[in-house]
Amino acid sequence: xxxxxxxxxxLPELSVIIPVYNEKNTIGxxxxxxxxxxxxxxxxxxxxxxxxxxxxxxxxEYAGKAGFTALFHEQNRGKGKAIRTGILHARGRAIIxxxxxxxxxxxxxxxxxxxxxQGRAAVVYGSRFLEGKKVTSGWHRFVxxxxxxxxxxxxxxxxxxxxxxxxxxxxxxxxxxRLESSGFEIEVELTAKILKSGEKILETPISYKGRSFHEGKxxxxxxxxxxxxALARYRFTGx
Numbered sequence: 689x690x691x692x693x694x695x696x697x698x699l700p701e702l703s704v705i706i707p708v709y710n711e712k713n714t715i716g717x718x719x720x721x722x723x724x725x726x727x728x729x730x731x732x733x734x735x736x737x738x739x740x741x742x743x744x745x746x747x748x749e750y751a752g753k754a755g756f757t758a759l760f761h762e763q764n765r766g767k768g769k770a771i772r773t774g775i776l777h778a779r780g781r782a783i784i785x786x787x788x789x790x791x792x793x794x795x796x797x798x799x800x801x802x803x804x805x806q807g808r809a810a811v812v813y814g815s816r817f818l819e820g821k822k823v824t825s826g827w828h829r830f831v832x833x834x835x836x837x838x839x840x841x842x843x844x845x846x847x848x849x850x851x852x853x854x855x856x857x858x859x860x861x862x863x864x865x866r867l868e869s870s871g872f873e874i875e876v877e878l879t880a881k882i883l884k885s886g887e888k889i890l891e892t893p894i895s896y897k898g899r900s901f902h903e904g905k906x907x908x909x910x911x912x913x914x915x916x917x918a919l920a921r922y923r924f925t926g927x
Contacts, residue, residue, distance in 0.1 A: 702729040702801065703780030703859070704794075707770030709736040711788040712745055719750070722786060722794045727801065732757045732774045737764035768874030772867050784856040792853050796894040800856040803890050810861045811882055813847070814854030814894035828898065831912045835876075838916060842923045843883040847891065850879050851915070854894055861887060873918040880922035 704722055708715055715733075722731055733750055735743045735758070743760060751758040757777050761770065771785060782804050786794065796814055803809040817832070836850040855878060865885075869877045882889060 700728050700730045700780040702727050703778035703783045704729055704731050704786050705771055705774035706733045706786045706788055707736060707767050708742055708788040710738045710740040710742055712740045712742045714790050715742055715788050718788050718790055725794045725797050727797055730755055730780060732777055734759045734770040734774045736770040737761045766870035768869035768871050771874055781859055782856055783859055783862050785853055787853045791898055793895050799892045809890035810858040811887055811889045812856045813852050813889055813891045815849040815891040816896040817848045818891055818893040835915050838919055842919055845883055851875055873914050876915045876918040
């Protein structure tokens with residue numbers, strides 16, 4: 689790819705999309721961490737119908753503030769739909785997805801941005817496993833290994849962490865995808881459609897601190913089966 693075009697001057701370098709659902713205890717902390725990263729950015733928070741007070745917190749703290757866009761779904765519509773809503777409002781030259789649960793560290797943004805800045809990649813994934821780290825439970829490592837391996841077999845890729853939250857895209861690349869997922873399968877759809885387009889995905893190692901279901905982790909074993917089905921469906925259907 690070419691380096692970011694001069695015609696994009698004046699736009700933020702990075703749009704950070706934060707889909708959030710019932711994360712009252714962590715949303716303020718993650719936003720503070722994102723704000724502290726020395727990158728020219730805008731922060732787009734999409735509340736997906738929260739019922740625990742997150743919605744009011746986001747409205748009171750961030751709506752109408754400089755550098756923020758606060759968006760609200762009246763009902764819970766799923767992570768995929770929240771991400772798609774955020775993409776529609778993103779103005780940055782690059783776009784990254786940030787979960788609100790403190791598992792991923794925004795300090796890693798420069799690692800993902802560097803290949804984009806250098807014109808080496810339009811899509812950069814932050815891999816939790818690239819350096820052989822065991823940062824998740826054995827069960828989650830196994831599920832991720834199966835999903836990533838199935839992705840590599842179907843699409844001819846060499847990924848190590850297909851399910852990572854930290855996916856950075858050039859705005860042109862991401863906005864050119866016809867996304868349709870509403871739930872967690874958005875992770876699969878993003879990867880499948882990028883690979884089918886012929887775009888390469890560059891991976892870089894990142895840090896990770898997983899949380900348990902007791903601590904609020906929302907993705908479960910059923911989502912793994914849905915992801916496998918989605919991988920096959922996107923491989924053999926249209927763009």
